[in-house]
Amino acid sequence: MDTTVIDNAPMASAVINTAVKVSEVILVAVDPSRNFHPALERVIVNASLRNKKPRLHLFIAVDVNASKINPANDNIYPSLASLNKLVQSVEAQGLHCETELYWAEQWQQGMLDAAKRIKADLIVMTDHSNVSRNIFLADSKWQLLRQAKRPVMLVRGGASGRRESILAAVNMQATDEQHKILNRRILAVGKQMAKQYKAEFHVVNAYQDSMHYPDRGELVREAGVDTANVHVKKGSPESVIAETAAAIAADVVVIGTMARKGVMDSIRGHTSERVLNNLQFQDVLTIN
Numbered sequence: 001m002d003t004t005v006i007d008n009a010p011m012a013s014a015v016i017n018t019a020v021k022v023s024e025v026i027l028v029a030v031d032p033s034r035n036f037h038p039a040l041e042r043v044i045v046n047a048s049l050r051n052k053k054p055r056l057h058l059f060i061a062v063d064v065n066a067s068k069i070n071p072a073n074d075n076i077y078p079s080l081a082s083l084n085k086l087v088q089s090v091e092a093q094g095l096h097c098e099t100e101l102y103w104a105e106q107w108q109q110g111m112l113d114a115a116k117r118i119k120a121d122l123i124v125m126t127d128h129s130n131v132s133r134n135i136f137l138a139d140s141k142w143q144l145l146r147q148a149k150r151p152v153m154l155v156r157g158g159a160s161g162r163r164e165s166i167l168a169a170v171n172m173q174a175t176d177e178q179h180k181i182l183n184r185r186i187l188a189v190g191k192q193m194a195k196q197y198k199a200e201f202h203v204v205n206a207y208q209d210s211m212h213y214p215d216r217g218e219l220v221r222e223a224g225v226d227t228a229n230v231h232v233k234k235g236s237p238e239s240v241i242a243e244t245a246a247a248i249a250a251d252v253v254v255i256g257t258m259a260r261k262g263v264m265d266s267i268r269g270h271t272s273e274r275v276l277n278n279l280q281f282q283d284v285l286t287i288n
Contacts, residue, residue, distance in 0.1 A: 027057045027115050029125035032083060039126040039155040040086075042283070044093050046163060049197060056095055057118050058087065059111050061102040108144040120150060127154040127276075127284070142273070145257050145286050151189060153252075154276070154284045160251050163197035166190050167250035167282075168223070169204050169241045169275070172214040182256040185287050187223055190254045193285070202248050204231040206240035237271050242278035254285045 028040050040058070047053055060083065083099070090097045098118075102110045115123055125141070145152055168190030170183045187203065194201035203223040205214045213232070220227050231248075233240045245253050257272045276284055 024052075024054050025057065025118055025120045025122075026054045027059055027111065027118065027120040027123045029111060029123070030058050030060045030086070031062055031126070032060055033062045036157075037086070037126065038157045039124045039153075040090070042153075042155045042161055043124050044090060044095065045161050046197075047095055048093065049163070053095055054121075056090060056097045057114070057120065058090070058097060058099045059102060059114055060099060061107040061110065106140075108140045111144060112147055115148070115150060122151050122153060123148060124153040124155060127156050145272075146288065148286075148288055152286045154286065156279075156281065156283055159281050159283050162251045163193070164199050165202065165248055165250045166194045166197075166199050166252050166254065167202045167204055167241075167245050167248060168254040169206075169237070169256075170219070171237070171256075172205050172219050172222070173207065173212050182287065184222070186254050186256050189285065189287055191224060193252065193254070199251070200229070200248075201225055202229045202231060202244070202250065204233070204241055204244040206233055206235055206237040208234070208236075236274075238274040238278040241275050245279060245282050250282050252283045252285055253279055254287060257286050257288050 026043055028043050030037055030040055043054075043056065047056075087097055087099055100114055102114075104110055111123065114120075123144075125144075127141075145154075168186050170186050171179060172183060174180060174183065190203070191201055193199070201223070203219060203225065205219060207213050216227075216230065216232055219232070220230050223230060231240075231244045233244065235243075241253065241255070244250075253275075255272055255275055272286070
């Protein structure tokens with residue numbers, strides 16, 4: 001077992017890239033104050049379905065926004081033996097595993113720094129707001145989703161671990177170049193995941209009125225799927241995506257987030273947040 005102990009480090013600037021790479025290095029967030037780790041379990045199960053196994057990097061840190069940080073909470077005193085046992089359970093599956101302990105309050109910044117340092121292809125973390133039926137993700141998780149320069153998988157505790165149906169949500173009506181690039185990245189990542197797991201690939205695009213109806217032909221060409229797998233529906237994105245995900249029994253929904261500058265309050269209530277709140281029973285892969 002390789003163990004690294006770090007402190008804070010500066011973050012790199014954003015670079016938009018449409019390239020798609022199979023996840024060879026996966027950073028998995030592990031909260032040692034919890035007794036169950038859906039994100040880690042999902043990664044282990046999905047790794048077993050692949051011919052080439054990914055390398056795992058366990059980022060062990062307490063999420064201070066989702067845990068009770070006070071001396072009366074026995075769960076914040078994990079033993080070294082329990083952490084070693086967790087790592088051994090991963091290695092017993094034939095997976096290479098490195099661990100990293102992080103104790104600074106700004107864990108999300110530490111995770112971003114770690115992902116950059118190890119050149120992670122994917123970040124995987126548990127959405128505990130879904131598990132506990134809270135309404136919103138913590139600000140710290142939103143900061144991570146918005147600033148991550150690589151895909152982030154939010155694993156839901158009640159979601160299926162299967163990877164048989166992948167749904168990518170796009171906005172083909174967008175006219176600015178940044179949104180167009182994001183659409184291409186969402187489709188490319190969704191198609192790659194579907195190919196990797198031999199899953200069915202679907203695409204959904206919501207529109208508000210006839211003046212903003214997307215070009216269905218363009219969507220079919222860009223997605224590279226049969227027209228039956230392209231779902232263009234009228235309504236709010238959060239409702240249309242959730243309804244489509246339920247109708248096709250999607251296991252993973254791929255959505256986009258856009259990095260924003262300014263105070264955290266300025267990004268609350270954004271479309272991506274409303275989509276996440278409506279998706280209760282699917283894992284969600286966010287692309288920036």
